Amino acid sequence: MLKNTLIALVIAVLAYMFYNVYNTYETRTSLSGVAEYYATNAAKEVGAANIVTSIVVTYRGFDTLGEVTILFLTASIISFFLKLKEEDENKSIKHGITSELLITASQVLVPIIFLFGIYVFINGHLTPGGGFQGGAIIATGVALMIMANPNIRINNHVIHWVESISGVAFVIVGLFGIVLAGGFLDNRISGLGEFGTLFSAGAIPIIYSFIGLKVGAEISNILNKYQKSQKEL
Amino acid sequence: MNKEIVFIIIALILGIVSLILALIAIHNKKLSVAILAAGVVSLFASVLYLLMAAPDVAMTEAAIGSGLSTLIFFYVLNKIKKSNA
Amino acid sequence: MEQLDLGHISLAIGFLLILIGFWGLLTQKNIIKIIVAFTILDTGINILIVSLGYIVGKTAPIVDNSVEQLENHNVVNSIVDPVPQALVLTAIVIGFGVTALMLAYAMKLFNAKKTLEINKFNDLKW
Numbered sequence: 001m002l003k004n005t006l007i008a009l010v011i012a013v014l015a016y017m018f019y020n021v022y023n024t025y026e027t028r029t030s031l032s033g034v035a036e037y038y039a040t041n042a043a044k045e046v047g048a049a050n051i052v053t054s055i056v057v058t059y060r061g062f063d064t065l066g067e068v069t070i071l072f073l074t075a076s077i078i079s080f081f082l083k084l085k086e087e088d089e090n091k092s093i094k095h096g097i098t099s100e101l102l103i104t105a106s107q108v109l110v111p112i113i114f115l116f117g118i119y120v121f122i123n124g125h126l127t128p129g130g131g132f133q134g135g136a137i138i139a140t141g142v143a144l145m146i147m148a149n150p151n152i153r154i155n156n157h158v159i160h161w162v163e164s165i166s167g168v169a170f171v172i173v174g175l176f177g178i179v180l181a182g183g184f185l186d187n188r189i190s191g192l193g194e195f196g197t198l199f200s201a202g203a204i205p206i207i208y209s210f211i212g213l214k215v216g217a218e219i220s221n222i223l224n225k226y227q228k229s230q231k232e233l
Numbered sequence: 234m235n236k237e238i239v240f241i242i243i244a245l246i247l248g249i250v251s252l253i254l255a256l257i258a259i260h261n262k263k264l265s266v267a268i269l270a271a272g273v274v275s276l277f278a279s280v281l282y283l284l285m286a287a288p289d290v291a292m293t294e295a296a297i298g299s300g301l302s303t304l305i306f307f308y309v310l311n312k313i314k315k316s317n318a
Numbered sequence: 319m320e321q322l323d324l325g326h327i328s329l330a331i332g333f334l335l336i337l338i339g340f341w342g343l344l345t346q347k348n349i350i351k352i353i354v355a356f357t358i359l360d361t362g363i364n365i366l367i368v369s370l371g372y373i374v375g376k377t378a379p380i381v382d383n384s385v386e387q388l389e390n391h392n393v394v395n396s397i398v399d400p401v402p403q404a405l406v407l408t409a410i411v412i413g414f415g416v417t418a419l420m421l422a423y424a425m426k427l428f429n430a431k432k433t434l435e436i437n438k439f440n441d442l443k444w
Contacts, residue, residue: 007344011337018333027325028373028399035371035399043381043393051379051397052289055404067408074415081422120292128288128380132411136296143304215411219301222418226308229425230315237324237375244324248331255335255358259342264350271354274335278361281328286378286398287368290406294364297414302357309350309421313428 047192047201048125056130057204057211061174061185068167068214075218082229091231092151106148113141121212125201131208135215142220146227154224163217166210173203173210240284251277268306275299328369335362349424349434353417360413364406371399379403 031039038051038059046054056064120127121134145152177186187207193200251274258270279294339359346352379400381393428434 004345007341010344011341014340015337018337022326022329022333025326025329027323028371030373031394031397031399032401035401036394038400039379039394039397049381050289051381051400052403052407055400056407060404063408067412070412071415074419078418078422081426128378129292130289132407133289133292133296136293136301136411140296140300143301219297219414223301223304226305226418230308230312240324241322241327244327244331248327251331252334252338255338258354258358259338259346259351264348267351267354271357274358275361278365281331281365282368284324285328285368285372286376287371287403287406288378288380290364290368290403290410293407293410294361297410298357298361302414302417305418305421306350306354309425312425313350313434316428316432 043195046187046204047195048204049195050125050128050130053125053130053204053208054201057125057207058185058187061207064211065170065174065185068170068211071215071218072163072167075221078222079225082225084228084231088231098148098150103148106144110141110145113144114138117141117212117216121208122205123198124208124212125204126198131211132215134208134212135217135219138212138216139219139223142216143223146223150227150230154220156221156224159217159221159224162213163221166213166217170207170210170214173207177203244281244284247277247281264310265307268303268310271306272299272303275302323374325369325372325374328365328372332362332364332366332369335359335365338362347436349427349436352436353420353424356420357413357417360409360417364409364413367402367406367409371402373398 030036038055042048042051042054042059046058048054048058117134117137117140119134120129120137121131124130124134142154146154173189174185176189178184180190181188181202185207187202187204189203192202198205254270254274254277258267258274261267261270275294275298279291279299282288282291282294335358339355339357339362342355343352343359346355376398377396379397424434427439431438
């Protein structure tokens with residue numbers, strides 16, 4: 001009883017705070033100072049049409065590096081938790097008959113989904129999208145593969161190698177920035193290229209492709225571990 | 234009709250439906266209904282991001298928040314159901 | 319009526335989703351339901367942050383190909399705030415990682431006790 005009263009009290013205080021914030025909130029009519037700087041200079045300094053991309057990859061590149069590290073850490077801890085015993089590893093999952101429609105559709109769609117994911121992260125500096133979205137789309141393709149054939153063996157070594165190599169390459173491209181440009185993760189390692197074309201914005205397409213491969217491999221790894229955990233009982 | 238007014242009407246509908254779905258997700262006894270309701274809340278949030286001129290965030294939310302999260306929830310639910318049977 | 323714009327509506331939706339999620343987090347007894355409440359809280363916070371960067375009538379922060387727009391520095395007057403969007407982008411991905419991690423813990427806890435009722439996990443109580 002006391003617990004319920006306390007919960008109600010906490011929610012009420014929080015709701016009162018939110019109500020006050022809501023009442024004093026005024027819709028903004030102009031950008032804040034930092035955002036104004038980004039909006040004015042991003043196209044000139046970074047050369048990317050998508051300002052969100054130039055913030056994520058260049059201005060706040062360290063945040064992205066840290067975030068990719070956090071995702072790697074969660075994937076590792078999940079692998080550790082869902083580790084199977086030796087005898088479970090070789091069992092196959094008993095499942096109902098997968099629908100013929102799903103199997104045929106997955107054969108046609110999975111390559112197209114992978115291609116779309118690659119398109120999304122290569123064009124991250126021009127259109128909405130980028131490494132995280134492209135990686136998630138690739139992982140969706142892996143999920144469709146697993147749905148169509150629950151006993152599929154996804155090669156763990158390939159996933160681990162893609163993940164490690166793209167993670168190291170991300171840092172190495174960042175280090176190139178120190179040598180050839182202003183600092184770590186600076187994208188002006190070569191010419192910026194013509195604004196609005198695919199090969200522009202210096203290192204941004206390269207870095208975002210590595211981020212996309214890494215995120216896709218990590219999420220695929222998590223999905224694969226959950227699928228395998230269905231074997232033990 | 235004015236674009237702003239259409240956006241406001243869509244946002245109001247999305248908001249009311251997603252609040253109802255959030256309450257269903259908390260209150261419903263069936264776990265599968267709760268998980269699906271949370272997934273739909275996430276999907277409506279992605280439409281709301283698109284209305285608020287944030288296409289990058291909308292793509293991420295649609296792919297990760299409502300797609301892959303729901304999938305992982307169902308893996309766990311399947312395992313629990315198999316164990317209980 | 320002047321408060322009925324997209325920014326205020328999304329702000330209200332965000333606040334209400336946070337309240338619902340927080341309430342579920344505190345009152346639910348099933349671990350899976352707690353994680354569902356957590357994802358709703360997460361969605362609410364993300365909507366809140368994006369709505370703080372919204373400016374009525376502006377477009378997405380993508381610079382058009384037209385050079386005139388660049389040379390006149392009209393970009394400042396035509397886009398919404400890109401900084402909250404960049405923050406939320408990373409927050410969603412981390413939220414997915416955290417949810418997956420919590421579900422792995424939940425699976426381990428279920429394997430240990432064959433139940434998900436949080437009141438049954440009283441090993442540290444005395």
